[in-house]
Amino acid sequence: MxxxxxxxxxxxxxxxxxxxxxxxxxxxxxxxxxxxxxxxxxxxxxxxxxxxxxxxxxASAAEADFASRQATATSAKSSLGLAAARLIASGQIVFLDGGTSNIQLARQIPRDLRATVITHSPSIAVELVEHPSIDVEMIGGRLFKHSIVTVGSTSAEAIARIRADIFFMGVTGMHPETGATTGDAEEASIKRLIARQSGETVVIATKEKLGAASPYQIVPLSEITTLVTERRDDAEQLRPFKSSTVTVVETDH
The missing domain is CATH 1.10.10.10 (Winged helix-like DNA-binding domain superfamily/Winged helix DNA-binding domain)
Structure with missing residues (x-):
């Protein structure tokens, strides 16, 4: 051959x-x-x-530049963002990671929901400027341009002093064997720290991320509370996730 x-x-x-x-x-x-x-x-x-x-x-197909990702699967991300926004309870402290799916989540937060959103993503903060009932706290640091989030020791020190009720984590890959992964080691470290400081960790994954892996593990599957993803015609792809401790929320679009 x-x-x-x-x-x-x-x-x-x-x-x-x-x-x-x-x-x-x-x-x-x-x-x-x-x-x-x-x-x-x-x-x-x-x-x-x-x-x-x-x-x-x-390999994950979700490691393209930010502008390209913004133009990809917008309908699916909107549906996933709506489903994820429903997981937020009034009065919670919410940590919103960066990424195009979480931008859709920010847009879908009900206008009458009162909560505090902490983020290290300028893009997320801008999306919530007009929300009347959301208090926004920004984490500083060095800007990682691929995901438009802050990273580094300044970010880590601030995050270590925070306790969030729920963390919506961005990933580029979700696989039963490797768990949640991403393409940059420093970004993976920051995400891992936020997860440790949060009561629940939710991952929003479009179909190209599910069953794929990137070079750097964030957390194993056992440390993820909820997976929000697209409904599949082939149920086998979701079976390994459903048989674990993860709660799977499926959406149609």
């Missing part, structure tokens, strides 16, 4: 099964495991999969 044929087959297996075990795949094809591992390294370098111990997972 030619290299290009093997790589094509690897991507088809990942799309079909959501994971690939290098040893089993090499035995199935009757070629060396080293050959498969080399293929996986090269595909990972092209951003076409995410390598993990023993094999690979599908």
């Amino acid at each position: 030619l290299t290009v044929e093997r790589k094509s087959l690897i991507q088809k297996v990942l799309q079909r099964d959501g994971r690939l075990v290098a040893k089993a795949f090499s035995q199935e094809l009757g070629i060396s495991e080293d050959t498969i591992r080399r293929d996986l390294r090269e595909l990972a370098a092209e951003g076409l999969l995410q390598r993990v111990h023993g094999g690979a997972l599908p």
Whole structure:
């Protein structure tokens, strides 16, 4: 089998099964495991999969620049944002992460809901300027332009002094094996800290994020309270999440 044929087959297996075990795949094809591992390294370098111990997972398609993400799946994100906004109770302290899905959430918060929103995202803060009943507190720090959120020691020190009732966390990948992941180590660290300071952690995931993985783990699946995602025709994709401790909220759009 030619290299290009093997790589094509690897991507088809990942799309079909959501994971690939290098040893089993090499035995199935009757070629060396080293050959498969080399293929996986090269595909990972092209951003076409995410390598993990023993094999690979599908790469997240949600790591494009902010402007591109804003123009993607806007209808789905609006529906997800509405479902997520319904999880906020009056009087709560809410930490809203950055990202295009959370911008939709901010837009969907009922006008009569009274709450405090803490955010390290200037984009989220601007969305809530006209909301009459939401108090907004901003976390400072160095601006991470990919997600338009602040990161670094200044952010971490401020977050460590906060206790939030609920955290709406942005991710680029959600997979049963790797949990919530993102593409930057420092951003992952900040998200992990916010989750530790919050009573509940909610993830909003459009369909391209579900079953995919990015290089840096934020938290494992066991540390996520609720997953808000799109309803699937194929129920198998959601089964691993539903069989865990996560509450799954599905939306139509």
